[in-house]
Amino acid sequence: MGKSILITGGSQGLGRALAIDYAREGCKILAIVGRNLDALRKVEEEISHVSPETETLTISADLAVPQDLERIVAVTLSKTLGNLDVLVNNASSLGATPLPLLADFTDGDFVKVLQTNLIAPFVLTKKFLPSLIESMGSVINVTSDASRNAYPRWGGYGASKAALDMMTRIWAAELNELGVRVNSVDPGDMNTALHRAAEPDLDPKLWADPADVTDVFVYLASDESAGVTGKRLLAQSREWMAQFLSPHRLTIRNRARRHE
Numbered sequence: 001m002g003k004s005i006l007i008t009g010g011s012q013g014l015g016r017a018l019a020i021d022y023a024r025e026g027c028k029i030l031a032i033v034g035r036n037l038d039a040l041r042k043v044e045e046e047i048s049h050v051s052p053e054t055e056t057l058t059i060s061a062d063l064a065v066p067q068d069l070e071r072i073v074a075v076t077l078s079k080t081l082g083n084l085d086v087l088v089n090n091a092s093s094l095g096a097t098p099l100p101l102l103a104d105f106t107d108g109d110f111v112k113v114l115q116t117n118l119i120a121p122f123v124l125t126k127k128f129l130p131s132l133i134e135s136m137g138s139v140i141n142v143t144s145d146a147s148r149n150a151y152p153r154w155g156g157y158g159a160s161k162a163a164l165d166m167m168t169r170i171w172a173a174e175l176n177e178l179g180v181r182v183n184s185v186d187p188g189d190m191n192t193a194l195h196r197a198a199e200p201d202l203d204p205k206l207w208a209d210p211a212d213v214t215d216v217f218v219y220l221a222s223d224e225s226a227g228v229t230g231k232r233l234l235a236q237s238r239e240w241m242a243q244f245l246s247p248h249r250l251t252i253r254n255r256a257r258r259h260e
């Protein structure tokens, strides 16, 4: 693949699984962002085993802090010599847990959820735009079914994801002629810290391992998805494969899966 990729929220859960799979696919430079530097370093270590030739950049930063966003961009562009191919806006905040009703949400928590889940993807996309235009790159925004269903207590998170979906489509429409594709992916229910904190009474064993939902993210980062933009793909459905992969690629992929 030979690409430069930045993943927000690369310290655990889906972001960690994506980092490992992008490395496995031969990603050249992988920047992973999160607040927990120790956790990022552990992921860096895992990547070094999977793909020693991948250069990992760990960036400890809080996406809700504007100066941190500036630093993420500066450090990444300096490392990649201005060439970022793929931006994955994956990190998310729920706000307080147990999840409060909107009436009980503090103003501060609501703002922080929007900063992390919506404003940070906006600012990062905007600041990386010259580089993404140069590379005819790909932006992948991680959404949720909470963007479409009015689940009580998911108000802050759901509102942020609904706005992220719309922002994805508008970026896609505005950047189409420049060759930058912008899509969102709903990864579906996964067994991660975020989901366990949101629904502590449910059995996390019923949810997917994040490592099993990465195919669509690999596809969207690859040149195979050139021209696919403004879409909302479901990682755990095979619909996207039938819709976007050529019959030839689909056959190869199905054959590989049967041998796994």
Ligand SMILES: NC(=O)c1ccc[n+]([C@@H]2O[C@H](COP(=O)([O-])OP(=O)(O)OC[C@H]3O[C@@H](n4cnc5c(N)ncnc54)[C@H](OP(=O)(O)O)[C@@H]3O)[C@@H](O)[C@H]2O)c1
Pocket (backbone or CB within 6 Å): 008, 009, 010, 011, 012, 013, 014, 015, 033, 034, 035, 036, 037, 039, 061, 062, 063, 064, 089, 090, 091, 092, 093, 116, 142, 143, 144, 145, 186, 187, 188, 189, 190, 191, 192, 193, 194, 195, 207, 210
């Ligand atoms: N799990 C599910 O069932 C599910 C379903 C639908 C959609 N999603 C979406 O999938 C994506 C990944 O979530 P996940 O389930 O993998 O959650 P997770 O395991 O809790 O990971 C969340 C990541 O976001 C980072 N993060 C959170 N707030 C941050 C901030 N202010 N600054 C920097 N990094 C921050 C965390 O890093 P640090 O803690 O190190 O900061 C962590 O790496 C999210 O967009 C989520 O909305 C998840």
